Every structure is written in C-alpha cells, then in structure tokens.
Amino acid sequence: MAVILPAFALVLARGIAIFPVKWRMLPLAILLAFSAWGVHGYYATVAQTPEDWRSAAQFYSTRAQPDDSVIFNNGSTRAVFEYYTTRGTNSPLRNILFPSHGDQMTVRDFEDVPNIPLVKFKTKGVNRLWVIDRIVNSSAGLLLDKSFHQIGSQKFQHITVALYVRDH
Secondary structure (H helix, E strand, O other), rough: OOOOOHHHHHHHHHHHHHHHHHHHHHHHHHHHHHHHHHHHHHHHHHHHHOHHHHHHHHHHHHHHOOOOOEOOOOHHHHHHHHHHHHHHHOOOOEEEEEEEOOOOOOHHHHOOOOOHHHHHHOOOOOOOEEEEEEOOOOHHHHHHOEEEEEEEEEEOOOOEEEEEEEOO
8 A cells, every 4th residue: 555655645636736726625625534534443443442562571471481482473563562571571572583683673673474484484493482463364373384383372452472382
C-alpha cells in the first residue's frame, strides 16, 4: 500500500483540481471525513484492547534459559518486546534470530516478516526457540521444520509467546 501512496496522492490531487474553485472543498471534506472515520475506528479498537507487552515480556523472562533463541513474526514487535524485557525485568534479550542485524537494534530490524528459508537457516543448531507473535495472521512457529515441537504457549492481549524445542 505504501508503494502506491505517492501515485494515489497525485491522482487524487488532479481529480480535486478538476473541480471548479468554489467546489474544491467538497471532495477534500469528503476525503477528510473518510480518513477521520478510519482513524477513529483504529484507535477505538486499540484503546479498548491494549496489547499486554509487559506481561508477555515477564512470562518470557521468567522462563528463558541462557541458550534460548527468539524469533518474532513481525519486525516491528522486537522494539516493544525488548523495551519491556529490559526495563521491566532487567533481563536482556539474547540470541535474537529475527529480526536481527547485529547486537544493537537498527532501523532494518523494523522490516519484513520471516520466511521459511531464513528461519531454517537461522535455527540450525538451535535447541530451544521462543516465538513471539503479535496479532497472529501467521505464526512464525508455522515456519519451523518438523524437528521442533511446541512445549508451551501463553496468550496475552494480541500477543502469543510460545516455546519450541527441537527433538533429538
């Protein structure tokens, strides 16, 4: 959607410019009304059911072991989860497999979603894997090969924290 936004804005501006000067405010007012309606719907939903990152991070921190690895189903979730893990529990995240572009979080860590080849490559040699899913459309756990099985899972408001262990 973001890719077509500039072209859409140009077409929309051209369409509004076609109207006579005294009528140009009408399509603009309609556009703003639809935008306000969409924004209100989004914030009304989020405000009614906030995500419980603090509890999810605490659940992970109290059960994680030093050699555990972590994978997120969405790049944008790492920042929030890492904030609550380090601030609320004084237990830093370790062994982040996705998104990960080094020890420090970078702008690139907000990109993309994991895919099967990436997960297969990153999980070689991993025995315990935490999967953090936000608003699950598709769980990163579904990308794991058959040698992993889920041994525990906890759901929080729009967040699922699951532990997978590799069969030996």
